[in-house]
Amino acid sequence: MDASESVFVITGATHGLGRACAMELAQVSGGYVVLACRNLSDASKLANTIYKDFNVKKGRVIVLEEPLNLCEETSVRKYALLLSNWLKSNSKSIKTLVNNAGLGQVPFSTNSVCHKLFRAFHVDNLAPASYSWSYHKCIFWNS
């Protein structure tokens, strides 16, 4: 897989499936993996683990300065703006948005709605072939 200029965004990447997905994408794609998490300390630790254990090029795992809490609309708006700015300043678009964080948890509707809001903010930032309302390359992990 050669996706060295691609950007992958994973919500809830600190534990479980999101963490496994982040590790795999960072190793296999060679692209930029954005850890969109509510716990910045855990996200930074994961970034360091990926660099150390998998010999991933520095600067490829992105932890923005803002936490993303998908139970809070204001947090989603703030994070989406920061991510947009990062994408613009690096002339990048999102190849794949993995909506993973707590979708099966209570309150289901909050996380689900906020993920949709988060995606809506990034419609313009999704690479053309990566976006469609049928969720192609905009993945919702849900049971």
Ligand SMILES: NC(=O)c1ccc[n+]([C@@H]2O[C@H](COP(=O)([O-])OP(=O)(O)OC[C@H]3O[C@@H](n4cnc5c(N)ncnc54)[C@H](OP(=O)(O)O)[C@@H]3O)[C@@H](O)[C@H]2O)c1
């Ligand atoms: N595991 C399964 O068998 C299974 C089956 C079907 C579907 N799924 C779905 O797959 C997804 C991942 O499952 P998992 O088992 O890997 O879950 P998990 O281990 O509980 O991990 C959830 C991740 O999401 C984050 N998160 C939860 N609520 C959040 C919020 N409001 N804002 C930001 N981040 C939040 C957590 O962050 P913190 O580290 O800060 O807590 C954690 O990193 C979930 O949507 C789940 O419903 C899982």
